[in-house]
Amino acid sequence: MTRAQLFDNIKKKSSYLCIGLDTDLSRIPKHLLKSDDPLFEFNKQIIDATHNYCVAYKPNIAFYEALGPTGWISLEKTLNYIPHDIFTIADAKRGDIGNTSALYAKAFFEQLKFDSVTVAPYMGEDSVKPFFYKDKWVILLAHTSNPGSSDFQLIESVVTGRKLYEEVIVKSMKWASPDQLMYVVGATQAEKMESIRALAPEHFFLVPGVGAQGGDLQMVSKYGMNKQCGLLVNAARSIIYASDDTDFAQRAAAEALKVKDEMEACLNSL
Secondary structure, three states: OHHHHHHHHHHHHOEEEEEEEEOOOOOOOHHHHEEEEEHHHHHHHHHHHHOOOEEEEEEHHHHOOOOHHHHHHHHHHHHOOOOOOOEEEEEEEEEEOHHHHHHHHHHHHHHOOOOEEEEOOOOOOOHHHHHOOOOOOOEEEEEEEEEOHHHHHEOOOOOOEHHHHHHHHHHOOOOOOOOEEEEEOOHHHHHHHHHHHHOOHHHOOOEEEEOOOOEOOOHHHHOOOOEEEEEEEEOOHHOOOOOOOOOHHHHHHHHHHHHHHHHHHHHHOO
């Protein structure tokens, strides 16, 4: 999916919501466990209920690969079920030496046909470049929401004075254009969003941490938006686990609509 197509979908739906399909067998409604493929059945009903309110789905790969071959089958079926006009993100956080990264890229872009994959930048340019496929996206970890993010991401360079996450952004912008490269910026880092946007004014940000993790959508939108929105804000648990009963899909739809309506108000202020 191209940048223009993604932005057009944001305008059409008045939404920049990404729904995380972090599907955990221990948390899905018990009645689904009787189906042939509980993970896919859960995802299918969530997608049916929410696809009008979001522009992206983000399966976290760990929830699928932990189940072995059956998990990968559920993931592939889920991907095939997602409407073609919705952006797909493999939340895999890969990144290795060049030839290994090339195989990871082949797995996610050629075999599974995701639109994008999250990549860890720690090993540098040669570990990231194999993921730059035509009409595919790298979503590079920059400043994340987890408690340990400060262990390394806030270390300052004695040469430039920039923090490590700022160095990641500045250096990586030379590797690809805003048509192929996004950044992960955690919603709980909303106070830093304005300075991060100043570093990367044209790039899309994938923003996890809204919802169950407590990120503030209004603050993220105020400081993170650019003239083409430039945000994909992810919510997972607060939507997909809104209920653990037979009404789980309807409750997920209600939560997704609530977020979508808030996003529409933010977009109208652009």
